[in-house]
Amino acid sequence: MDSCKHLIIGAGPAALAAAQAIRTCDKAAGITLVTREETLPYSPAVLPYLLNEELTEKELFAKGRDLLAALKINLICCKEVAAVLHETKEVKFTSGQCQAYDKLLIATGAAPQIPAIENLEPDQIYTFRTFSDFEKLHRTLTDKQTVAIYGAGLVAVEAAEKLCMAGHRVTIIARSSLLRKYFSPKNVAVLEQAFSRHGGRIRTNNTLASVRKVEDKLELMLSNNEKLVVDRLLVATGVTPNLIDNDLIPVIEGGLKVGRHMETNLPDIYAAGDVAAAPSFYDGRNAPCPILPEAVLQGKIAGANMAGKVVEYSGWIPGNYLRCFDESLFSVGLTGIQSGSRYKTLEKQAGGSSLKLIFTDDCLVGVEALNMKLIHPGVFLNLIRKKIPVTEYQELLLAKPRETACWLMLKQGKTQAV
Ligand SMILES: Cc1cc2nc3c(=O)[nH]c(=O)nc-3n(C[C@H](O)[C@H](O)[C@H](O)COP(=O)(O)OP(=O)(O)OC[C@H]3O[C@@H](n4cnc5c(N)ncnc54)[C@H](O)[C@@H]3O)c2cc1C
Incomplete structure (x- = not known):
């Protein structure tokens, strides 16, 4: 039997994560990434580090180059997809040429949105x-x-x-x-x-x-x-999703509507990353969430499903991690909660650092931190995403966030294993 032809439009973080997931599930599948840019794949999130030479151009492309070789992924550069012809299972490039696929992922990201400004050329x-x-x-x-x-x-x-x-x-x-x-x-x-x-x-x-x-x-x-x-x-x-000319996939808040398997309404066509309007973790509302961790996670989920596994996306969780001069800040989940609402907030402040935790009755739903340098936001993201009950440990989580969060994760892991 011929191996499955996976075509991915895009070569950003969502595309690469999808390609990795496909290769993990299927050693023989043909995987092709197509990008309108002329470079190897890279993550746009690290571009600012080129401005002050904290990162070199060689380093920017190193991961993409290594992944292409290790996973035997085909890369087509300088080709822009103009349309998806879902009935014949092909994409059409602006050059007029077509390329066939068995499974297609649209991971075209987003582009800067330019506001109207008088006299602006x-x-x-x-x-x-x-x-x-x-x-x-x-x-x-x-x-x-x-x-x-x-x-x-x-x-x-x-x-x-x-x-x-x-x-x-x-x-x-x-x-x-x-x-x-x-x-x-x-x-x-x-x-x-x-x-x-x-x-x-x-x-x-x-x-x-x-x-x-x-x-x-x-x-x-x-x-x-x-x-x-x-x-x-x-x-x-701000940014606006890069849509491809196809009126057949519903668009919500500018992004392509996808379900929990990152599938669109068209057979064998998926979307992931900044271009996708996926369900939110909190209320299931479809909208784009143009941040790196969600692009990677959505790519992973899309890739696994394209390769025949059944994996569900639990939904996007807003978040932001920033190191700016000497300050480091992060926020994960619901942070703009007003006091007096149904959420409980615990806060501590010491010197130049602070931590705010937001809970429902059972679970952590949001975290905002300033200069808590030893805590990785991913630990909290996991507690939130896995809905780990923290009712009795709220004060402990505030007092010893890193140790308590890790212990809660381990404890949950053991419970699930039993
Ligand atoms: C300067 C900067 C800093 C950022 N910092 C952060 C950060 O600190 N934290 C964070 O969470 N997020 C950050 N982001 C956002 C993050 O980079 C994006 O969420 C992420 O790159 C989205 O990945 P993606 O694969 O969906 O899209 P992209 O990375 O945009 O990749 C899209 C790909 O599709 C290709 N493409 C588009 N249209 C076509 C077409 N028609 N035909 C062929 N190819 C096409 C593009 O060439 C590109 O290869 C930052 C972004 C930028 C630009």
């Missing part, structure tokens, strides 16, 4: 999603420059930190405050102070009203009427 701005975006920006940053970053999410904050560290003069323009969706105002203030200490400037509660080119500079007008003159403008105001 596309060639006046930089975005930061792909290696080629990095190259374009890096080429122009020959000297110490003034850079404005419009946006307040992970990409904006990480790029701003690395550009500051590389000696550029950076101003962040934020429509509200930095990483507002993930961190409490107290922790956001710590982050903002860290930027100020390192020469960064932040303009919160401001939008970018207009842009005007003045010789080789850009004059930016903010909504509070402040004028900034900068060398470069980086726009990082």
Whole structure:
């Protein structure tokens, strides 16, 4: 019998995780990744580290190169898929050529969303999603420059930190405050102070009203009427899923609707990562959750199901891990809970660190931490995802988070094994 032909559109973290999962289940399957980029696979989340040379280009591509060789994966570069022809089980490239598949994964990620700004010409701005975006920006940053970053999410904050560290003069323009969706105002203030200490400037509660080119500079007008003159403008105001021309898969909140096996409504077609609108862990609502851990997990689940296993996705859990200058912050799960709601909150603070745990009656549902350097967010993510009962251990979890979380995981493992 011929081996199954798995075709994966994309070569990002979701695609690679899927390819690994397929290969684990099926040693003989044909696995092909197709990407419109010209490079080996890489993770966009580490691109900021290239800006201050904490990471080299060789290191960026090392994992992808090694995985392709070890797992015998075929990579097709510089080919953009224009359409999925599900009736003939083919994808059609922009060149007009077609490629057949038995099982297809759409892992096309997301692209920067550019807001409407008066007078803005596309060639006046930089975005930061792909290696080629990095190259374009890096080429122009020959000297110490003034850079404005419009946006307040992970990409904006990480790029701003690395550009500051590389000696550029950076101003962040934020429509509200930095990483507002993930961190409490107290922790956001710590982050903002860290930027100020390192020469960064932040303009919160401001939008970018207009842009005007003045010789080789850009004059930016903010909504509070402040004028900034900068060398470069980086726009990082969010992302939108990269859809492929196919009206037959329902789109929810911009992403492709998938079920708990990462399957779409079309036979043998799956979607995973930033492009997918998968069910939420908490309420089953379908929406994209464009963060790295979920892209990897969804890719893994999709790959296993494509290879014939039956594996269910428990749903996306929002989260964020950030090391910014000397501060490290993370949030996992439901963190924006108001006091007086049905959730119970325990908090502790000591010196420059703090920990907040949020519980329902039985389980942990959210964690926010500042400078708890010995605790990995993954430990809490596991407690939440596995719904491990913690009722009697809430105070202990706050007092000795790392030890208690690990012990609870082990205890649960033993109970399940009995
Ligand atoms: C600068 C930056 C920093 C980030 N930091 C973090 C972080 O700290 N923590 C975190 O959780 N997340 C972070 N993220 C988000 C994280 O990188 C994404 O969630 C993750 O990359 C999603 O993986 P993916 O495989 O779904 O998509 P992507 O990584 O975007 O990969 C998509 C792939 O599809 C290909 N493609 C797209 N359309 C087509 C087409 N039509 N034909 C062929 N190929 C196509 C692309 O070329 C690419 O290979 C960051 C992202 C960026 C850009």
